[in-house]
Amino acid sequence: MLQTQSQKPSNQLPLIHTVDEDDQLLLNSPDAQWYRILKYFPDMDYRQVAADYYNSLYHFNKIRTMHRGDQHVNDEDKQQATQRLLFERATMNDSTPIIFEQDSIPAIEQIVTPRQIAPGITPDRVGGKKPKCFFAMFKSFSGASIMGFAPEPEDVHKLLTSNLSFARVCGLVPKDTDANYWYKYVPSLRKLEQFDQIMTEYGLWSKAKWDHVRENVHSKIIHKENELVGDTTHYHGHSVFKTIEYTDSKGKEKKKSQSKTTKKCQCEDVTNCPHPWELADTGAGTIVKAHNRYIWGHKASILGLPLQGIPLDAVAVSDSATHDGETIFPHVVRLFENLPQVHPWIDTVLYDGAADAQGLKEKFDKDLNIRLRASLNPRRTKSVSINLPRGMEKITPYGNLICEAGFEMDYKGMRYESEKFIYHAPLDESGCSVCLGCDQKSICCRLSKKGRVVTLSFSMLPHIDPKDPPMAKRFKAMMTHRPSVERMIKRLKCDLSDDRLKKRGNAAFQAYLDKTMIAFHILLRQ
C-alpha cells in the first residue's frame, strides 16, 4: 500500500481530517477486520475500473436521452411471447449457451483516464454535477459483503446511513438534513442502485472480479494446484413461477415452470404497447434437490482449488433447470479463457456423480487434455451377487468386494493383460490375514497360508473404468478433496452474502456472484 501512495496525483487532499475516537477504536479492534481492510484499501489498484465506470456512466446517460421515444415494433401477444421465451431457454434449445454470457458491451468513448482520478477526485467533465466517487461506492459494496451483508443497494444504503464509521472509512460524509447535493455526501438509494446497474450492465463487476483473481495468482497468494473441483449451488429466487403447458417435438403435451411473461416499460396499456415481452426473472427455474425437494431459484456453478479452498469462478447457469453434469465442461472452458495462466496447472477435475458419464470424460480428455474424476453415480448400477468366486458375497457399485464372512477385501491393483482386478483378504491388527482364523476358511481358501486372493474380470464391473478404478487408493485419496467445494460455497453464500436473492434476472445474479467473489479475494490478501 505504501508504494502506491507516490502514484497519487499531487493535488489530492486527504478526504477527512477529523480523527474520530470511535474510528481509532475500530482500527485497533481485533473484531473489526472490515474496518482495517477499508481503511487501508489499495484504491490505486482500482483506477482502471474507476475510469471505465465514469466512461460507462457518460455512455449510460447519453443512451438514456437518445432512446427516449424510440419506436419498437411488436405484434406478439403475451401467450405467443411466453411460448417463444420457453423455447429460447437453454433446457429447451441446444443453441442457447448453458452458462450465462453477458450481453455484448457497446464501444464507449474513453474520456476519463485512470491518471485523472483518485479517491475523492472525480472527473470534472460531466456537464453538470460532479458524479459520486467510484472508490467510495466500490468500497461500500465490497465492505458490505466483507461484513457479511448482501452486496445490494438496499443493504449498502442501510449501512452507510446507520454506521458512521463505515461511511467515513468509505470516504463519504454523512448528509446533513436539508443539505444540497454534494458529491461527498452519502449517496441516495437511487444513486447506489444506478451505480450497481452500470457496474452490472457494462460488465465492470465481472472485470473487477477477474482482475482480483488474476492479481492473487500473479502475486502467488494463490498457489499452484493440479486439481480443480466443481459443484453447483442454488439461491432462492425473488420471483414466482407459472406452469406453462407446451407440445414437445414428438407432439406430447408437457408442463414446465417458468417465471412470468412481462414488460419492463411503464406504459399504461402494456397489452398493446410496442415494447417487447420478456421473462420477469431470466434464468430462474425449478432446481431438483435430493429427496424430491424442489426449489425455485437460480443455479450457480462454482470452480475452485480444493487444497487451498479457494473459489476461482462462480457463474450463473443460463437456465437453472439445467442438469448439473452439463454445466461443468463449459464452465471449465470459461475459466481457462479468463485465467489462461491456471490451465497448465490442472490435470484433473473432480466432480460429483452428476458428471459420471463416459462421453463427458472423453470430451475432457480430448478437448482439454484433462482427466475428469467423478464420484460413481450409484443410482446407475446395483450390487453384483451372482456368479462370484467362491466365498464371496457381493461387489458393491463402487467396486468393493465383500466376502461371506463380511470382510471387505483390499483392492490391490489389476492385471491389464488378462483384464482382471486383484483383491486380497485384509490383515488383522497383528498383521496376519483375517482368513487364518475364519470359520469359512475350509470352503473358501482351505490350503492358503497367506489368506484369500481373488481376481475379478473387468467384465463383472462394466461401469468401472479400469484405467481409473474408484476402489484404488489414489482415486479414494483424491476424492477426499472434493468436499472442499462445499466449504467454498458456504463462504460465498452464507458468510459473504445471503442465499435469498433480492433482484431478478441472470445479469443481476451474475453481478451478485461477482461482488461476493471480489470480497472473498480481498479477504484472501489479508
Ligand SMILES: [Zn+2]
Ligand atoms: Zn410499453
